[in-house]
Amino acid sequence: MTDSITISRAPARVWPSEFRNSLALGWPLIFTNVSQAALSATDLIFIGRLGPEALASASLATSLYHTCMIFCMGIASATMPMIATTLGHHRHSVRDVRRTVRQGLWSISIICIPIWVMLWHAEAIFIWLGQRPDVASRSAEFMHTLQWALLPYLGYLVLRSYLAAMQRPIWSLIIAVSAILINAVAGYGLILGNFGLPALGLTGAGIATTCSSLWMMIGLGIIVSIHPRFKRYRLFGRFWRPDWPRFLQIWRIGLPMALTFAFETTIFYAAVVMMGIIGPTALAAHAVAAQISMLSFMVPVGFSQVATVRVGRANGEGDPDGVTRAGWSAFALGVGFMGLMAIVMLLKPKLLIGAFLDLGDPANEAVIQLAVVYLAIAGLFQIVDGAQSIASGMLRGLQDTRIPMLLAALGYWGIGFPLGALLAFKVGLNGAGVWIGLAAGLAVVAILMTGRWARRSQLGLLRTGNPTVRHNRANIVP
Numbered sequence: 122m123t124d125s126i127t128i129s130r131a132p133a134r135v136w137p138s139e140f141r142n143s144l145a146l147g148w149p150l151i152f153t154n155v156s157q158a159a160l161s162a163t164d165l166i167f168i169g170r171l172g173p174e175a176l177a178s179a180s181l182a183t184s185l186y187h188t189c190m191i192f193c194m195g196i197a198s199a200t201m202p203m204i205a206t207t208l209g210h211h212r213h214s215v216r217d218v219r220r221t222v223r224q225g226l227w228s229i230s231i232i233c234i235p236i237w238v239m240l241w242h243a244e245a246i247f248i249w250l251g252q253r254p255d256v257a258s259r260s261a262e263f264m265h266t267l268q269w270a271l272l273p274y275l276g277y278l279v280l281r282s283y284l285a286a287m288q289r290p291i292w293s294l295i296i297a298v299s300a301i302l303i304n305a306v307a308g309y310g311l312i313l314g315n316f317g318l319p320a321l322g323l324t325g326a327g328i329a330t331t332c333s334s335l336w337m338m339i340g341l342g343i344i345v346s347i348h349p350r351f352k353r354y355r356l357f358g359r360f361w362r363p364d365w366p367r368f369l370q371i372w373r374i375g376l377p378m379a380l381t382f383a384f385e386t387t388i389f390y391a392a393v394v395m396m397g398i399i400g401p402t403a404l405a406a407h408a409v410a411a412q413i414s415m416l417s418f419m420v421p422v423g424f425s426q427v428a429t430v431r432v433g434r435a436n437g438e439g440d441p442d443g444v445t446r447a448g449w450s451a452f453a454l455g456v457g458f459m460g461l462m463a464i465v466m467l468l469k470p471k472l473l474i475g476a477f478l479d480l481g482d483p484a485n486e487a488v489i490q491l492a493v494v495y496l497a498i499a500g501l502f503q504i505v506d507g508a509q510s511i512a513s514g515m516l517r518g519l520q521d522t523r524i525p526m527l528l529a530a531l532g533y534w535g536i537g538f539p540l541g542a543l544l545a546f547k548v549g550l551n552g553a554g555v556w557i558g559l560a561a562g563l564a565v566v567a568i569l570m571t572g573r574w575a576r577r578s579q580l581g582l583l584r585t586g587n588p589t590v591r592h593n594r595a596n597i598v599p
Contacts, residue, residue: 151423156297178259180408195379204286209437229275266327270334304333377522406491421507424455425514432518459507466500502560512570537562
């Protein structure tokens, strides 16, 4: 089996070919995303054995960490459409690819510094947000070891973006799976005190995650340095040489991406804060339902990355029909999967919840009952959640990031958050109201993003500055 995926140019059966190519590129990316989500899921499984209070504290800390991490991920992920478009225009453009990767690593190193300072003061942030002091204190203990995972994880993301744009994502999956094993062994030992190690609880969970993230960056760095297909790019060569035009280009594309990710992530973090105000039981149930939803969400995230790469490559080639096929194929595959997951969440919620909580323990009964309700609402918004993610990835392939940022702000914070707060605290629906607000925000963003893609899929090629496009204007329908 090869890990290389090529863009089909055959005039016949191009749609089935695009679906096959999308699946071939997509399954390693999907399983890589699932593997990365499994890192935090593994920690929560072990932490869940410490009791609902520990689970609530961990949820508070991981939600803030992931909010910051996903914002930074927007900067790191800007390298993916840039490299894909470059390779679509000139498949052997070694110097341009190296410049983008190098400045991507510079960018994530710079952005980590203020984030680390903020996360070190997490306890004060949690108390300011209205959380109980004892929960805030335990959450901060976790954060003080978890936060150092940020830089190595972002370094891994830059290298993973390079491999995805090269259409060789299998190596990212191999490293991610090995990281799960490292995290599981370290977490089992350091959280629960096995293998003769001290039982450090939440602090041990942060150490385990940092170690596994460090391995992910180092492991992928070794592969791109020694593999015959990649080493000719010499990605770490002249690392300290400044390249301000490329650095600014990454931020010009990446900052709107980061803000788009942040608007989506912070609405979920706002949900965590509201759940904390409602009570520890609601917060623990939310942690379980949100973790299950996140694992499901990794599939459309993978197809979103597929769309970015394949749309970007077709864009670089100046192929408007290829852009259209690449985008809609990834969209159909990702949204179709989310429809299946909706059925599972609605019909078999306890099967999923049982992975995180002991269903036979009476102490967990209240959390389980709330988690069932939250998971039912999550099932109802699976399709729109997948649609908004993939549509955003399709637009990123055209390097269209600023308007999608505004659409995300409107949907999540103009509609989702106020509606959730209103239903939770004024109408009296509590946690269910919070989840209904999330569903409404996701639906609005899905409609707006998909509508923009439908309007831009033919016109977007004219706006990227790609020189190849200028020779193909006659083939584009205005």
